[in-house]
Amino acid sequence: SLRELKQFMDKFYIKRGYSDVSVQLPEKVIKNIRVELLPGQKKAYLEEIQKFKKREIKGAQLLFNLLRISDGKLEGWKDVDFPETVSAKGQALATLVSSLGKQQFIVYSTYIDPLLASAKIVKSLGKRIGFFTGMNDDTRDRHLDAFKAGDLDALFITKAAQRGLNLENCA
Secondary structure, three states, X not given: OHHHHHHHHHOOOOOOOHHHHHHHOOOOOOOOOOXXXXXXXXXXXXXXXXXXXXXXXXXXXXXXXXXXXXXXXXOOHHHOOOHHHOOHHHHHHHHHHXXXXXXXXXXXXXXXXXXXXXXXXXXXXXXXXXXXXXXXXXXXXXXXXXXXXXXXXXXXXXXXXXXXXXXXXXX
């Protein structure tokens, strides 16, 4: 049975710890980019606060709505041809990607919708993109191989597709 096979194979499974591989990893770079809300985002933000003050929505709903707005998720945001026009984060992403030149990079998001909007932005900049998500099981390995071979500039991934990947060839 599969359970017996797994128990048998567990004896042979070797996993290196972080301390074993950390010396081989590149320096971790964290760069926070502060962005101001765009006018449309500010308007939607203030409208949500007014709804809360009028008791049309409760605190948890207000927080959820404000976080969505600050992420650029205005109504129909993912269906817009140029998502960077409705999202300050989208504009910041476009600027950052443009500064990378020919360097490969990964865009990570917990959720698929922001990933799709980000992909539109990056693709509009002339970058070759692929996806490694839980939604493209049929093509994700092909995209991963193309990324590793240097045939793609960017790989868009979600946690749902996580498999302990080693992608040392990207920014």
